[in-house]
Amino acid sequence: MAISSATKAATDALAVNRAPVSVGAQEVHRWLQSFTWDFEKNRTKYSTKYKMANDTKEQFKLIAKEYARMESVKDERQFGSLQDVLTRVDAGNRVHPKWNESMKVISNFLEVGEYNAIAATGMLWDSATAPEQKNGYLGQVLDEIRHTNQCGYVNYYFTKHGQDAAGHNDARRTRAIGPLWKGMKRVFSDGFISGDAVECSINLQLVGEACFTNPLIVAVTEWASANGDEMTPTVFLSIETDELRHMANGYQTIVSIANDEAASKYLNTDLNNAFWTQQKYFTPVLGMMFEYGSHFKVEPWVKTWNRWVYEDWGGIWIGRLGKYGVESPASLRDAKKDAYWAHHDLFMIAYALWPTGFFRLTLPTAEEAEWYEANYPGWYEMYGKVYEEWRARGCEDPNSGFLPLQWFAENNHPIYIDRVSQVPFCPSYCKGASTLRVLEFNGKKHSFSDQWGERMWLSEPERYECQNIFEQYEGRELSEVIAEGHGVRSDGFTLIAQPHTSKDGKLWTLDDLKKIGCVFADPLKSL
Amino acid sequence: MAKIHDNPNRDEWVKKIAGLTTLAAGVALLTDFRVKHLSPFKTDFSLELDGQWIECKIEEKVALLKHQEFNDKQFLNNCTCGTEAQKIADKVVAEMDACTDQYVAEKIHVNFRLANKPPIMPVNIFLDTDRLLGNKLMELRNTDYYALPLEELRKVRGVKVITLQ
Numbered sequence: 001m002a003i004s005s006a007t008k009a010a011t012d013a014l015a016v017n018r019a020p021v022s023v024g025a026q027e028v029h030r031w032l033q034s035f036t037w038d039f040e041k042n043r044t045k046y047s048t049k050y051k052m053a054n055d056t057k058e059q060f061k062l063i064a065k066e067y068a069r070m071e072s073v074k075d076e077r078q079f080g081s082l083q084d085v086l087t088r089v090d091a092g093n094r095v096h097p098k099w100n101e102s103m104k105v106i107s108n109f110l111e112v113g114e115y116n117a118i119a120a121t122g123m124l125w126d127s128a129t130a131p132e133q134k135n136g137y138l139g140q141v142l143d144e145i146r147h148t149n150q151c152g153y154v155n156y157y158f159t160k161h162g163q164d165a166a167g168h169n170d171a172r173r174t175r176a177i178g179p180l181w182k183g184m185k186r187v188f189s190d191g192f193i194s195g196d197a198v199e200c201s202i203n204l205q206l207v208g209e210a211c212f213t214n215p216l217i218v219a220v221t222e223w224a225s226a227n228g229d230e231m232t233p234t235v236f237l238s239i240e241t242d243e244l245r246h247m248a249n250g251y252q253t254i255v256s257i258a259n260d261e262a263a264s265k266y267l268n269t270d271l272n273n274a275f276w277t278q279q280k281y282f283t284p285v286l287g288m289m290f291e292y293g294s295h296f297k298v299e300p301w302v303k304t305w306n307r308w309v310y311e312d313w314g315g316i317w318i319g320r321l322g323k324y325g326v327e328s329p330a331s332l333r334d335a336k337k338d339a340y341w342a343h344h345d346l347f348m349i350a351y352a353l354w355p356t357g358f359f360r361l362t363l364p365t366a367e368e369a370e371w372y373e374a375n376y377p378g379w380y381e382m383y384g385k386v387y388e389e390w391r392a393r394g395c396e397d398p399n400s401g402f403l404p405l406q407w408f409a410e411n412n413h414p415i416y417i418d419r420v421s422q423v424p425f426c427p428s429y430c431k432g433a434s435t436l437r438v439l440e441f442n443g444k445k446h447s448f449s450d451q452w453g454e455r456m457w458l459s460e461p462e463r464y465e466c467q468n469i470f471e472q473y474e475g476r477e478l479s480e481v482i483a484e485g486h487g488v489r490s491d492g493f494t495l496i497a498q499p500h501t502s503k504d505g506k507l508w509t510l511d512d513l514k515k516i517g518c519v520f521a522d523p524l525k526s527l
Numbered sequence: 528m529a530k531i532h533d534n535p536n537r538d539e540w541v542k543k544i545a546g547l548t549t550l551a552a553g554v555a556l557l558t559d560f561r562v563k564h565l566s567p568f569k570t571d572f573s574l575e576l577d578g579q580w581i582e583c584k585i586e587e588k589v590a591l592l593k594h595q596e597f598n599d600k601q602f603l604n605n606c607t608c609g610t611e612a613q614k615i616a617d618k619v620v621a622e623m624d625a626c627t628d629q630y631v632a633e634k635i636h637v638n639f640r641l642a643n644k645p646p647i648m649p650v651n652i653f654l655d656t657d658r659l660l661g662n663k664l665m666e667l668r669n670t671d672y673y674a675l676p677l678e679e680l681r682k683v684r685g686v687k688v689i690t691l692q
Contacts, residue, residue, distance in 0.1 A: 044658075045658070046658060047657075047658045047661030047662050047665060048662065048665075049662060049665045049666050049669060176531075195665075196665050262666075265669065265670055266665075266666075266669045266670075266672075269669050269672040269673070270669070427692055435691075435692050436690060436691075436692040437690070437691050437692070438688075438689040438690045438691075439681065439686040439687065439688060439689065440686060440687040440688075440689050441684070441685070441686045441687075442568060442569065442570045443570050443572065444572055445689060451677060454677060455673075455677060455680065458677070458680045458681065458684045458686070459668055459672065459680075460668065461567060461684070462567030462633075462637065465567065467575065467576070471575070472531075472576060473531070476531075481531070484530055484531050484532070485531075527689050527690060
């Protein structure tokens with residue numbers, strides 16, 4: 001009986017490359033890599049300006065079986081702790097209520113990032129031609145699947161064993177109403193899986209993972225621990241052990257294109273755009289989640305940012321890639337300015353828009369206000385006073401008839417949304433670097449908050465067409481939008497989002513909102 | 528008030544789409560709809576909120592009509608107009624290869640998508656062509672990316688400045 005061509009090819013290959021006599025992982029890895037494909041007619045499946053080299057190596061040299069053995073041990077430790085020890089000590093109910101709300105955002109959003117990273121690294125597998133490089137990406141695909149499950153499990157655990165499940169469970173159903181979702185999709189989805197395949201790698205591995213997983217996945221464990229949360233460090237530190245492989249993959253992606261002349265023409269532009277894309281969202285959002293979503297503070301976000309983003313990544317990590325022509329992004333200096341005030345500006349807007357969220361926000365206490373003023377001199381004058389006014393007007397009480405959003409309207413401080421990053425900003429009341437730029441193209445107006453985003457849009461306008469909530473819901477009443485956008489709890493009328501975390505405080509309902517009569521308006525229409 | 532996702536705009540188009548009985552009519556409606564309502568260079572924003580949903584429903588109907596009218600060979604090789612898809616693809620790739628202006632290149636790419644996005648062109652040919660066009664467009668766009676100051680770039684793009692603070 002004739003053997004198939006595939007079987008013959010395998011038999012011939014085995015005749016040339018004898019199977020190793022030992023089972024040493026590195027020897028097996030070397031042997032497996034000798035089974036290469038014919039790359040003469042190979043092409044990437046996705047668009048890219050670059051050509052990846054055929055002989056790129058990778059650093060971890062893991063074979064799939066060894067990988068699976070290692071990860072299963074990690075999973076045993078992690079799930080063992082969660083299901084046994086942490087459940088016995090009622091860890092879910094020992095978390096500070098403010099931090100419980102932060103984890104609704106952090107883990108649900110990171111789950112989206114991990115999910116898109118599965119596709120991103122699959123895309124890179126398709127784009128690379130070197131067997132070792134493909135092997136590195138394969139390991140990452142498996143990691144990202146694991147991380148997606150882990151992030152989902154964190155919210156499942158909080159739902160089952162913790163306090164106030166609404167928002168931990170099924171957060172995604174509110175994605176059409178919450179403005180934070182769109183910016184998150186911009187960095188975690190578009191940034192990772194659309195456009196040039198190598199640019200996606202720069203977004204995901206070189207910036208997202210090498211730069212922001214330290215402040216995100218490592219720093220978050222410190223904030224979690226400080227606020228009584230033992231689940232998040234158990235899971236997120238397990239995730240972080242895999243991130244080194246991803247950073248190494250990002251490094252090897254750059255190595256693989258270093259000799260391509262395209263790299264000298266495009267690489268630093270792609271890096272600058274990727275950095276700005278990622279930082280524009282992560283810098284304010286992470287700072288907001290850590291500082292305003294916690295009761296016990298670890299350190300000012302600006303210090304964390306400076307250590308991990310500016311010094312460690314912008315200096316050391318990018319410095320190591322200098323020999324391949326990589327330069328620190330030109331936008332890094334502007335980002336550094338944002339790291340001081342941008343998260344304070346964003347919290348103010350987020351609190352004003354609280355009904356559109358899937359989590360509860362809390363205004364800073366007097367003790368916290370002191371901490372802010374000590375670490376960010378000038379904070380009270382700009383933000384603290386306003387929060388006192390909002391509180392005095394009863395912003396937490398459903399009977400008050402007051403939404404902080406009204407304060408912005410009364411004081412003529414319109415809130416805009418940046419077309420490229422989808423991050424809301426209020427140019428007339430902010431201490432961050434946001435500046436209002438409004439352009440009209442073919443009869444439609446677009447707002448931007450910085451020069452980098454404006455240039456990205458001017459260069460590729462079709463890439464940034466996402467509509468914002470003011471455009472989508474213009475003329476609609478807020479409670480109707482929230483009801484249709486599934487922003488209510490299982491009783492059908494109590495909002496998932498609330499402007500406080502007090503167990504004794506009343507919860508806002510659709511009726512409470514309806515009485516206020518808040519109607520969406522697009523601020524660009526009045527310009 | 529009409530609901531966000533269940534509104535008279537969509538109802539009207541669902542009825543229109545149900546009335547399509549031939550592939551030619553479906554394709555004409557789809558291409559016209561894409562140019563008017565989904566092009567990045569459109570000037571009609573009346574279906575901004577529902578356009579993509581409506582496009583999806585027209586595509587579903589065109590795919591069914593194509594399934595009825597095409598045999599297997601045509602299904603893999605021909606555009607809905609009957610032309611050999613690879614010929615259309617080769618022509619547009621040659622046009623892009625010869626192009627050296629990023630703004631002309633983006634029009635080539637955008638127009639290719641508007642005219643050929645599946646189910647009009649078989650997906651196996653469309654995606655590879657789209658990749659080749661995308662490679663070239665990105666090369667042109669990213670060369671000397673910072674050469675023009677923003678003021679100049681706004682003029683080249685043809686935008687009107689409403690406010691700069």
